[in-house]
Amino acid sequence: MTAATWPRGEPTLDRLLHLDRRTGRRRDLRVGDLPALLAPGDLLVLNDSATLPASLRGRLGGAPVELRLAGAREQGGAVWDAVLFGAGDWRARTEDRPAPPPARPGDALALGPELGAVVEAVSPLSPRLLTVRFAATGDAFWSALYRHGRPVQYAYMAGPLELWHTQTAYASRPWSVEAPSAGRPLAPSLLRAVVARGVGVATLTHAAGLSSTGDAALDRALPLPERSDVPAATVGLIEATRARRGRVVAVGTTVVRALEGRAAAHGGRLVPGVATTDLRLGAGHRLAVVEGIFTGMHEPEASHFALLEAFAPRAALADAHAHARAEGYLAHEFGDSMLIL
Amino acid sequence: MRAAGGEAHALPGDVADKRDAHRLAGAAAALVGPLDVVVHNASTLGHVPLLPLLETDCEDLERVLAVNLVGPFRLTKIVAGAMAVRGRGLVVHVSSDAAVAAYPTWGAYGVSKAAQDHLGRILAAELEGTGVRVVSVDPGEMNTRMHADALPDADPAALADPDEVARRLAALVARPEAFAPNGGRVELARVPFEEAA
Secondary structure, three states, X not given: OEEOOOOOOOHHHOEEEEEOOOOOOEEEEEHHHHHHHOOOOXXXXXXXXXXXXXXXXXXXXXXEEEEEEEEEOOOOOOEXXXXXXXXXXXXXXXXXOOOOOOOOOOOEEEXXXXXXXXXXXXXXXXXXXXXXXXXXXXXXXXXXXXXXXXXXXXXXXXXXXXXXXXXXXXXXXXXXXOOOHHHOOOXXXXXXXXXXXXXXXXXXEEOOOOOOOOOXXXXXXXXXXXXXXXXXXXXXXXXXXXXXXXXXXXXXXXHHHHHHHXXXXXXXXXXXXXXXXXXXXXXXXXXXXXXXXXXXXXXXXXXXXXXXXXXXXXXXXXXHHHHHHHOOOEEOOOXXXXXXX | OOOOOOOOOOOXXXXXXXXXXXXXXXXXHHHHOOOOEEEEOOOOOOOOOOOOHHHOOHHHHXXXXXXXXXXXXHHHHHHHHHHHHHOOEEEEEEOOHHHOOOOOOOHHXXXXXXXXXXXXXXXXXXXXXXXXXXXXXXXXXXXXXXXXHHOOOOOHHHOEOHHHHHHHHHHHHHOHHHOOOOOOEEEHHHOOOOOOO
């Protein structure tokens, strides 16, 4: 599938491939058709996380490196998990990037005039996966991070992204290190149309992690554990939706992971508040909360495709992707969309 | 605010700069969580001493509109979408009587504030039913450097104390529905406030 290489102008005109979970029927539509595909009483659940400027260029010893934040150890804290890359930037494919110099606990990372960190630990998963502690905290840390950081991006993009390219129209707390991009085409007027149809809209905040590191062993371990915050109001709306036999439709794989991970940890029950999940969804997963997913079109690579197998058989997904490829659908975070419902 | 047990952060930036607006919104939400209120109080007079419109450079007018109108609008765009899906929020535009009356030499500033008031009215109409409110407040004449820049001969004793005006603004933010309809305009002098102990 061809990658969309830059943000496009009119998201409701982006293409939408609808795969009907019951009939297996496939339809070529537009994102603007989404409200009509939902039924009164359904609930659309959004990930309102904003995207961090999580890519930091700097030096380890004398060597140029890039540090990509993977997730905060505790929200608002100075300790982060992060992946170290060698010289170069997003223009090179992650798997083609040179390995970084080996990092050891106690090593100093210089990441900008006001942004320094010390390596606290090196993961047994990969010598590139570090736990780092930033020297600055609070206002000083966040100001410096936003000044020096850039959005994480990949080699198929046409140019360097600005932070605003990565945000949804309803972005709130910046917890994600890569954009929760499924919601990117959901303009405020489209959400108003969804509500006008009698469909509920609820939010949670899920810290979307890195999707690729260039280290095969580490890539196989993705996604790493991710944190989410599900408000009590959202739990209430989900329970009310299920009680009236409405359908809970997740916008993006992050929402599925947040809700199903939480349910799996509590015997099917949704508990509000902040929690971390290491659940990896796949064909064997029986969905406890979510019935449908509105998501971006991606190459049928391992983790995204595996998660979709919780919604539709592999053969139907492979067929849908072959169709999308033949029809010229665009892939990745600025690409077209898919609804499995 | 910290002395009173609250949490306060200062994040400097240029309201007319697109990158700064996104940095500010991101860092603020990282520090305090989902944003419930945005108060647009930064503004510029443009050229001082103030000049009649026919003597105002178009570039100065553009700069005033960038700081007083487009910059605040951008910040609203960044934060108000999340407010609307969460079902609550407040956008406050700090306006001026120069937005209403046609004072000679206040052209660039007055135009920017009149435009901001009207932007607020339209935004309020568009957000009706979402739980997000938009109000304009007229703080009155305050004893500030900005006022001294505009009217150097004014008697400071005749001007309102900015600290007192800020308390009235805080009272309005706490209960906006008590003082103005959505999209409305409030003179802060009419908003009562608790005297500091």
